[in-house]
Amino acid sequence: MAVADESFPSCRGKPIFIRDMLLKKPVSNPTPQRVASSNGSADMDAADRRILSRLLDRGLGLTSSPTLLAALAKQCRLRAASLDKSPEAYLRLLHANGSDAKAEWILIAPAIVVGETFLYRDAALWELIETKLIPDAASTSSHVRLWSAGCSTGEEAYSLAGVAHRAVGHKHVRILGTDVNPVAIAAARVGIYGRWSMRGAEASDRNGLIVNGAQTVRVSEEVKSLVRFETHNLNDPDAWPPLGAKAFDLIICRNVLIYMSESARTDVIARFVTALHPRGLLVLGHGEMAGLRIHNLSVECYDAGIVFRKVENVSQEQSAASASKQSKSAINRIVPKQVAVTKRVFRGFIPTPPPGAALAPRPKLAAEREMLSPAICRRHVASAIQSAREGKLQAAERDATAAAAADALDPEPRVLLAALCMVRGAWVEAEGQLRGALFLDPCFVPALWQMGNLCSMTGRKRQASRAFARALNGLDGIADDKVALPFDNVTVGELVSLLRAELAEPARA
Numbered sequence: 001m002a003v004a005d006e007s008f009p010s011c012r013g014k015p016i017f018i019r020d021m022l023l024k025k026p027v028s029n030p031t032p033q034r035v036a037s038s039n040g041s042a043d044m045d046a047a048d049r050r051i052l053s054r055l056l057d058r059g060l061g062l063t064s065s066p067t068l069l070a071a072l073a074k075q076c077r078l079r080a081a082s083l084d085k086s087p088e089a090y091l092r093l094l095h096a097n098g099s100d101a102k103a104e105w106i107l108i109a110p111a112i113v114v115g116e117t118f119l120y121r122d123a124a125l126w127e128l129i130e131t132k133l134i135p136d137a138a139s140t141s142s143h144v145r146l147w148s149a150g151c152s153t154g155e156e157a158y159s160l161a162g163v164a165h166r167a168v169g170h171k172h173v174r175i176l177g178t179d180v181n182p183v184a185i186a187a188a189r190v191g192i193y194g195r196w197s198m199r200g201a202e203a204s205d206r207n208g209l210i211v212n213g214a215q216t217v218r219v220s221e222e223v224k225s226l227v228r229f230e231t232h233n234l235n236d237p238d239a240w241p242p243l244g245a246k247a248f249d250l251i252i253c254r255n256v257l258i259y260m261s262e263s264a265r266t267d268v269i270a271r272f273v274t275a276l277h278p279r280g281l282l283v284l285g286h287g288e289m290a291g292l293r294i295h296n297l298s299v300e301c302y303d304a305g306i307v308f309r310k311v312e313n314v315s316q317e318q319s320a321a322s323a324s325k326q327s328k329s330a331i332n333r334i335v336p337k338q339v340a341v342t343k344r345v346f347r348g349f350i351p352t353p354p355p356g357a358a359l360a361p362r363p364k365l366a367a368e369r370e371m372l373s374p375a376i377c378r379r380h381v382a383s384a385i386q387s388a389r390e391g392k393l394q395a396a397e398r399d400a401t402a403a404a405a406a407d408a409l410d411p412e413p414r415v416l417l418a419a420l421c422m423v424r425g426a427w428v429e430a431e432g433q434l435r436g437a438l439f440l441d442p443c444f445v446p447a448l449w450q451m452g453n454l455c456s457m458t459g460r461k462r463q464a465s466r467a468f469a470r471a472l473n474g475l476d477g478i479a480d481d482k483v484a485l486p487f488d489n490v491t492v493g494e495l496v497s498l499l500r501a502e503l504a505e506p507a508r509a
C-alpha cells in the first residue's frame with residue numbers, strides 16, 4: 001500500500017476538530033455558506049484535511065477533493081454511530097491494516113467513488129480491441145483471459161465480452177470484472193441497463209450482446225456467461241491477484257487511475273504487470289500513465305490510443321518511461337506494426353424518425369367510445385412491447401399511444417409511451433406521460449424507475465435519486481422473484497440491485 005503503516009496521527013495530536021466534524025448533523029434549511037460547511041470540507045483546517053486525505057489515499061488510493069473528503073467524513077460519522085464507536089475509534093479502525101479495515105473500506109466505498117460508465121465507451125478503442133488485440137492474444141493461447149479492473153456496474157466488462165465473443169467466439173474467452181464498490185458489482189451481475197447506457201453502442205455492437213426491452217436493455221445470457229464479477233480493491237496489496245484469477249492476456253483499466261494518487265497508480269500498475277502473461281496487454285484511459293515511470297512495459301501506438309505490452313527483458317525493448325512525455329517518434333520506434341483503425345462516427349443511440357413519419361393520431365374518443373376498454377388497452381400494450389423488442393420503435397409508439405387512449409386510467413401505457421419517447425429524445429413529452437402515470441398511481445414502480453432515468457439523462461441528479469428512492473421503497477417487502485418492470489420481465493430482486501447501485505446503498509444481506 002502506498003502509505004507506510006503508522007499510528008493514527010489525529011488521535012494524538014489534534015483530534016478535537018475531526019471529532020466535531022464527524023459528529024456534525026446536517027442542518028435544516030441551510031444557507032449556502034452553511035451548505036459548504038456541512039457538506040464539504042470548508043470547516044476543516046489544513047491539518048484535518050491532511051488527515052482525511054491520507055486516510056483516503058491509504059484505503060482506496062484516491063486523491064482527495066472537497067467532495068470526496070465530505071463524503072468520507074459523512075460515512076465515518078454514520079458508520080461510527082452504527083458500530084457504536086467513537087469517531088476517533090472508527091478512524092483508527094479505517095487506518096488499521098487488518099481484515100476489519102479492508103471490509104470497512106469496501107462497505108463505505110459506494111458513497112465515495114465515482115461510477116460513471118456506459119456500454120462501448122470510446123468506440124474506436126473497442127474496434128481496436130476486437131480487430132487486433134484479442135485476435136493477437138488468441139493466436140498464442142487457447143483461452144483468452146481478460147480483466148476489466150474498476151468496471152463499475154459492468155458495462156466495460158460486457159463490452160469486452162461482446163467484442164471478444166465476436167473476435168474469437170464463445171468457447172475461448174473468460175472475463176473478470178472487478179470493482180471496489182460491492183453495490184455496483186451486484187448491479188453488474190444483473191446485467192440490465194437503462195437505454196441511456198447504449199449511447200456509445202452502434203447497431204453492430206448490439207448483436208449477440210443486448211436483448212431489447214421497452215424500458216431497459218439486457219445483456220444476453222450467452223455473453224453474461226463469459227463474465228465473472230468480484231468485489232476487489234485495487235489498492236489492497238493483499239487482494240492480489242483477484243481470487244482465483246490466472247495470468248491475463250489483457251487488462252483494461254480506464255477512468256479509474258485518474259482518481260488515484262501517484263503512488264497508488266504506480267503500485268496498481270506494477271501489480272497489473274505482475275498479473276499479465278508475458279507479452280500481455282494493458283489498456284488504460286487517456287493520461288492515466290501521466291508522469292509515471294514503469295518498467296517492464298513497452299508502448300504500442302494505434303490511432304485509437306496507446307496500449308502497453310508486458311516485456312520480459314526491459315533492456316531489449318524500451319520501457320514505458322513516462323509515456324505521456326514520449327515523443328511520437330520515440331513511440332513509433334518501438335511500435336511493431338501500426339494498425340490503422342478507422343474511427344467510427346458516434347451517431348448516438350437515438351434513431352431520428354424520417355421526415356413525415358408522423359405518429360398515428362390518437363383514436364377519437366367520441367367516435368370510438370364503445371371500443372375503448374381495458375382489454376383493448378392490454379392488446380395494444382402487448383403489441384407495443386413486441387414491436388419495441390424487435391426494434392420497431394415507431395410501430396411500438398403507435399400502439400402505446402392507442403393503448404393510452406383506450407384506458408385513460410391505466411398508468412402502464414403512459415410509462416411505455418414515455419420510455420419510447422425517451423428513445424427518440426422527446427424528453428418533455430416523456431416527462432408529461434410519466435407525470436400522468438404518477439398522477440394515476442404515485443407509487444407505480446415502472447413509472448418511478450423511468451422518471452429516475454429521465455432525470456439522470458437530463459442532468460437532474462437529485463430528482464433522479466428521489467424517484468429511485470421512491471421506487472426502492474415501493475419494492476420493500478415484495479418477494480425477489482416477482483416481476484417489477486412488467487414490459488421487460490425484470491424481477492424485484494434485479495431491480496433492487498439496480499436501484500441500490502443508483503443510490504449507492506449497501507447491498508441486501
Ligand SMILES: C[S@@+](CC[C@H](N)C(=O)[O-])C[C@H]1O[C@@H](n2cnc3c(N)ncnc32)[C@H](O)[C@@H]1O
Pocket residue numbers: 059060061062113114115116117118121149150151152153156178179180181184232233234235253254255256259
Ligand atoms: C468512472 S468509473 C470507470 C468505469 C469504467 N472503467 C469505465 O471507464 O467506464 C471508476 C470506477 O473505479 C472504481 N474504483 C475506484 N477506486 C477503486 C479501487 N481502489 N479499487 C477498485 N475499483 C476502484 C470505482 O468504484 C468506479 O466504479
